[in-house]
Amino acid sequence: MPREPAPLDDAKRFPTAEALADALARRVAEIITYAAGARGRASLIVSGGRTPITLYQRLAGSELPWDRVGISLADERRVPEDDPRSNARLVREHLLQGSAAAARFVPIHRDGADERADEAACAAALGTLPRPFDAVILGMGDDGHTASLFPGAPELPAALDLQREACCQAITAPAEPPERLTLTLATLLDSRWIALHVTGQEKWQTLARALEAGDPMRYPVAALFRQRRVPVHVYWSP
Numbered sequence: 001m002p003r004e005p006a007p008l009d010d011a012k013r014f015p016t017a018e019a020l021a022d023a024l025a026r027r028v029a030e031i032i033t034y035a036a037g038a039r040g041r042a043s044l045i046v047s048g049g050r051t052p053i054t055l056y057q058r059l060a061g062s063e064l065p066w067d068r069v070g071i072s073l074a075d076e077r078r079v080p081e082d083d084p085r086s087n088a089r090l091v092r093e094h095l096l097q098g099s100a101a102a103a104r105f106v107p108i109h110r111d112g113a114d115e116r117a118d119e120a121a122c123a124a125a126l127g128t129l130p131r132p133f134d135a136v137i138l139g140m141g142d143d144g145h146t147a148s149l150f151p152g153a154p155e156l157p158a159a160l161d162l163q164r165e166a167c168c169q170a171i172t173a174p175a176e177p178p179e180r181l182t183l184t185l186a187t188l189l190d191s192r193w194i195a196l197h198v199t200g201q202e203k204w205q206t207l208a209r210a211l212e213a214g215d216p217m218r219y220p221v222a223a224l225f226r227q228r229r230v231p232v233h234v235y236w237s238p
């Protein structure tokens with residue numbers, strides 16, 4: 001008896017994290033190259049964390065029209081850019097290298113700004129990129145957070161509210177450093193294509209639990225799959 005299609009039915013599984021990074025880099029390269037050709041410019045939103053490092057290194061070595069690509073972040077730690085925890089630093093070290101150094105990187109955090117000023121600076125930064133974003137690459141934590149949409153964060157309801165105009169949200173993370181800045185769900189969904197990039201059985205099981213529970217307040221990643229605005233593609237390896 002056929003059953004109702006589920007989001008994970010179409011997840012792309014790869015045997016290793018390296019094979020996953022290769023395939024995802026090729027797909028993002030195709031999307032960005034098409035966008036730059038069809039619309040003159042392309043926009044790519046990326047995430048922090050350890051998972052995407054190999055992906056960024058593959059993209060950095062890809063021959064794309066990088067001079068027509070604007071890159072920014074799905075979230076940021078509100079620390080100076082030379083801080084080892086900075087996502088901007090991670091992107092500069094692993095993605096904005098080689099051919100990709102020609103891309104225009106737009107940081108979303110302004111060091112020393114208070115929360116409201118930082119949210120405004122983030123919105124202004126994203127306003128310089130082609131919208132909808134051509135590709136958004138998100139990761140996921142073991143607690144089901146994505147970007148810096150953390151379960152239990154007091155600011156999470158506001159960040160998930162699709163009726164709000166806000167583009168970015170200062171948010172309190174239960175991890176160091178707690179001071180974060182995240183694109184709101186509505187902004188993340190202002191995209192043509194989203195990839196959720198996860199590795200390891202534990203994250204896969206968390207994702208399955210999140211989709212089973214269907215409660216974005218408990219598992220914010222579930223919010224990506226409770227909308228019809230943009231396709232979300234799961235790329236994973238055990």
Ligand SMILES: O=C(O)[C@H](O)[C@@H](O)[C@H](O)[C@H](O)COP(=O)(O)O
Pocket residue numbers: 047048049050051052074075076077087138139140141145146147148
């Ligand atoms: O700023 C961040 O840390 C990321 O944007 C965050 O959302 C990340 O994608 C997950 O925490 C997964 O991180 P790992 O890839 O290190 O597991």
